[in-house]
Amino acid sequence: MTATVHASAPTVGEALRRWRELRRLSQLELSIRAEISTRHLSFVETGRSRPSREMVLRLAGPLDLPLRERNRLLLAAGYAPVYPENDLDAxxxxxxxxxxxxxxxxxxxxxxxxxxxxxxxxxxxxxxxxxxxxxxxxxxxxxxxxxxxxxxxxxxxxxxxxxxxxxxxxxxxxxxxxxxxxxxxxxxxxxxxxxxxxxxxxxxxxxxxxxxxxxxxxxxxxxxxxxxxxxxxxxxxxxxxxxxxxxxxxxxxxxxxxxxxxxxxxxx
CATH class of the missing domain: 3.30.450.180 (Beta-Lactamase)
Structure with missing residues (x-):
């Protein structure tokens, strides 16, 4: 019997780190732009601290994330998406x-x-x-x-x-x-x-x-x-x-x- 392995979705900290690295920003640079401490950002990325909904959106701003990705980031943190996605015919x-x-x-x-x-x-x-x-x-x-x-x-x-x-x-x-x-x-x-x-x-x-x-x-x-x-x-x-x-x-x-x-x- 063959076991099926399912890849787990990234945590909010892992997703934030991936986006930060994609944007070629250091933790210090992102923390300055988001006006939070580097220590706090490090704790979020490593999972030692669960960010609030406001903090997720605060970090998404300087990362220049599309609205779709901001919603995904919120879901990874355990929050409901805030940006609606309506069909053009709605x-x-x-x-x-x-x-x-x-x-x-x-x-x-x-x-x-x-x-x-x-x-x-x-x-x-x-x-x-x-x-x-x-x-x-x-x-x-x-x-x-x-x-x-x-x-x-x-x-x-x-x-x-x-x-x-x-x-x-x-x-x-x-x-x-x-x-x-x-x-x-x-x-x-x-x-x-x-x-x-x-x-x-x-x-x-x-x-x-x-x-x-x-x-x-x-x-x-x-x-x-x-x-x-x-x-x-x-x-x-x-x-x-x-x-x-x-x-x-x-x-x-x-x-x-x-x-x-x-x-x-x-x-x-």
């Missing part, structure tokens, strides 16, 4: 849905998408079809992952003129997110994307070329090469886990030819 999220629709509609005729923490597509405006029409239908099945659609060989990758540069930009962004959140699913996604083939040189360090101030997305299209700049917006004061993890990525034409093609498509 009645209390009506104002959020309205704001998202307004942003997406107002951005027409330029593409814009809303994604969750795993870069899964939540919503988009009609102009996004300029990009999604280039991808295999199976990649667009829900939940479609916008990074996978971008870099997969059956996605946008064969149509991206500066694939190595754009791929390097996306993977650098994702790597920073993995480091910030410690999210295992994001780490798995990063590993998957890095395994995709790329026949274009990928810069090890993002350095601007002559006259460049951002990394553009250069797309081969039947109307000629299109160039886009992108921005990412988040809600500024979220107190809900779902809301905190939403991002709106908006694409803008980087030249007049691209702007003209987008305007012409909108008139059809």
């Amino acid at each position: 009645p209390q999220m009506a104002a959020v849905r309205a704001a998202v629709r307004q942003v997406l509609t107002g951005h027409e005729p330029y593409p814009a998408v809303v994604v969750d923490r795993g870069w899964n597509l939540v919503a988009a405006n009609s102009s996004l079809t300029l990009l999604t029409d280039l991808a295999a239908p199976e990649l667009l099945a829900a939940p479609a992952n916008v990074l996978r659609v971008s870099l997969h060989p059956d996605g946008l990758a064969p149509h991206i003129a500066n694939l190595g540069e754009w791929r390097g930009h996306l993977l650098s962004r994702l790597a920073r997110q993995v480091e910030l959140t410690g999210d295992a699913e994001l780490a798995a996604l990063e590993a998957e994307l890095r395994d995709y083939p790329c026949d274009s040189p990928e810069p090890e360090i993002e350095l601007p070329g002559p006259g460049e101030i951002v990394v553009p997305l250069r797309l081969r299209h039947e109307s000629g090469e299109l160039a886009f700049l992108s921005t990412i917006a988040t809600f500024g004061t979220p107190l809900d886990v779902t809301l905190a993890e939403l991002s709106i990525e908006s694409f803008y034409p980087a030249d007049e030819h691209t702007a003209s093609v987008l305007r012409d498509r909108a008139r059809r």
Whole structure:
């Protein structure tokens, strides 16, 4: 008979220490930022002292923990989560849905998408079809992952003129997110994307070329090469886990030819 071994969840002290080390902070540095004694922090990390709910949240602040991780930290300490996690379709999220629709509609005729923490597509405006029409239908099945659609060989990758540069930009962004959140699913996604083939040189360090101030997305299209700049917006004061993890990525034409093609498509 084979015994099954179940890994125990980390204690609050172990979780705090892991996050502190991930943020490359010493006990002294974190204690100064949290305005507590190093001795007290040491006792919490080793389990000699059980932190209050207020202390858990006080330490989570300078550790810059996402709301989801603050809730997990509270659970590890034996407290109920304080940050709600409402489905986007919930009645209390009506104002959020309205704001998202307004942003997406107002951005027409330029593409814009809303994604969750795993870069899964939540919503988009009609102009996004300029990009999604280039991808295999199976990649667009829900939940479609916008990074996978971008870099997969059956996605946008064969149509991206500066694939190595754009791929390097996306993977650098994702790597920073993995480091910030410690999210295992994001780490798995990063590993998957890095395994995709790329026949274009990928810069090890993002350095601007002559006259460049951002990394553009250069797309081969039947109307000629299109160039886009992108921005990412988040809600500024979220107190809900779902809301905190939403991002709106908006694409803008980087030249007049691209702007003209987008305007012409909108008139059809």
